[in-house]
Amino acid sequence: GALRDPQGARAATKPEKSNGRRLSRRAFLTALSLLLLSGILGFFALNPRANSALRRVLGLTGIPQIKHLAVLPLLVIGGDGSSQALSDGLVETLTSKLTQIEQSERSMWIVPASELRASGIDSPGRARKALGVNLVITGSLQQSNNMVRLILNLIDATAMRQLRSAVITETNNVGADFQDRAAAEVARMLDLELKPATRSLLAAGGTSSPEANEFYLQGRGLLQRYEQQENLDAAIDLFQKAVQEDADFALAFAGLGEAYWRKYELTRNPDLVQEAQRNCQQAIKLNGNLVPVQITLGIIERGKGNYQEAIDSFKKALSLDSVNSEALLELAIAYEGKGKLAEAEATYLQTIKLKPNYWAAINNLGIFYFFNGRLQEAETMWRQVTKITPDNIRGYNNLGVVYQYQGKIDLARQMFEKSLTIRANADAYSNLGTIYFFEKRYREAAAMYEAGIAMGRNDYLIWGNLGDAYRYLPEFKAQIHKAYQTAIKLAHEQLQVNPRDAHLHSSLGVYYAKTDQIIPALDEVARAVKIAENNVSVLFNTALVYELAKMREQAISTLKRYFALSGTEQAVDQEPLFLNLRHDHNYTSLLIEIKKVQNQSK
Structure with missing residues (x-):
């Protein structure tokens, strides 16, 4: 058998009385240790934040340090067409809010809703192959009897297993804080701590009116399928209802501006451009510190060939969120349109340095190289796109x-x-x-x-x-x-x-x-x-x-x-x-x- 501890052997030669006292002391220390351990475990069980910290230290979370995340479309249970629009709008706004969290979490990046929409991805496996993500959010939305029930699941897209889940319920209309609560739950599942400043940022530009918020979410949902004119017309109507309910709802004005711009892109009716710009300007007048609004306005200005105005908007967005990859990418494209080729290339490279697997930035850098006669470099970029996202x-x-x-x-x-x-x-x-x-x-x-x-x-x-x-x-x-x-x-x-x-x-x-x-x-x-x-x-x-x-x-x-x-x-x-x-x-x-x-x- 194993060798006995020499000190243990000497202790056995002590008088019986002395040995008895030592056994009692050991029993006391053992009981005290168990009591302390029980208290510690109880503390961690009752304190989710401390529990998450402990799990991170012990490596038990299953959450990767580098988080490449996509929010997939939700399964709609029951309801009608408005339920689908509400579901799609929740996905879009949740993605936007998680992108806002990005600026304080350098180890995380979120696939923009526009990229996910363009790719048509609807499963974790396809998201991993086409978008290069390692985590996805799936879930369902159920509306019945004046109640909304949202279930969110965090999925490991590599191992194809569920890591965590959350349930959020709301009675009557979807309140203005519903999407904020959803974003907070996703942050919790990702072991991210939301600081007070981040929580304030998530609530910015919103509304206190549940009715306006529900109109807004449905409008955002319809914008996900902006290739269909009937969706755009319905979205415009919903955003208009939202601003009628709350004339200070900045994000609803921004949505209205985007809807008019998308309709222009589809119909090429130049009258719509002025409406798009007017509503974006109103959103900025209400709250000029909203990053999504500045980006939308910049895209419209760039689409009109007003490259300097677009550059100004994207720079404003970056002054509010210096690591916003969408703003950086759009800034690079605007520089290119302006003819500032050195600045364009440097900004593309900066975006890729910030997010090495951001396929959209790599793809656009390839386009830049192609149109400037650098064909071999363009080929290298696009090969990289197919390697990162093989279904793209x-x-x-x-x-x-x-x-x-x-x-x-x-x-x-x-x-x-x-x-x-x-x-x-x-x-x-x-x-x-x-x-x-x-x-x-x-x-x-x-x-x-x-x-x-x-x-x-x-x-x-x-x-x-x-x-x-x-x-x-x-x-x-x-x-x-x-x-x-x-x-x-x-x-x-x-x-x-x-x-x-x-x-x-x-x-x-x-x-x-x-x-x-x-x-x-x-x-x-x-x-x-x-x-x-x-x-x-x-x-x-x-x-x-x-x-x-x-x-x-x-x-x-x-x-x-x-x-x-x-x-x-x-x-x-x-x-x-x-x-x-x-x-x-x-x-x-x-x-x-x-x-x-x-x-x-x-």
């Missing part, structure tokens, strides 16, 4: 575009087809159609463009592409002009709102040239180059307009600048309308000169 269609679509520009057609095709296996989407249909177009499979190309349009994508680019395919299909000769005219009309409507969109101007120039309207075509590409003289897409379109205008010398001169910015020869080779130019002696001499310089630099 945007990463595959963008990789397909850069592969296509690089002449890697088979790889491009694989990317677009992979995107479509994940989810049917207009971008993949259009891009796959462009591959078919360059392979002279014009009928298949037209079918792909038509599929994109059938998905409700009222996009000038797809209509322009459809016109290109019809040019080579005799049976569609009568529809060529209609397709291009639709593209021109849609482009013009967008320019009314944002006259500083360089790519839009250059695309419009191409459509004018293809319909033999040479003077307006030249005007449009001149505007585009003035706005973004180093954008490879703009330069390519400009060269094409010059070629269609029978201005060969200017076309080749523009292509020289295009190649200097890493534009590819393959893209020029694929364009049928450059056929005659490619046989021009001056163009072939340019290619020889470029290859000579490339060989010397190796």
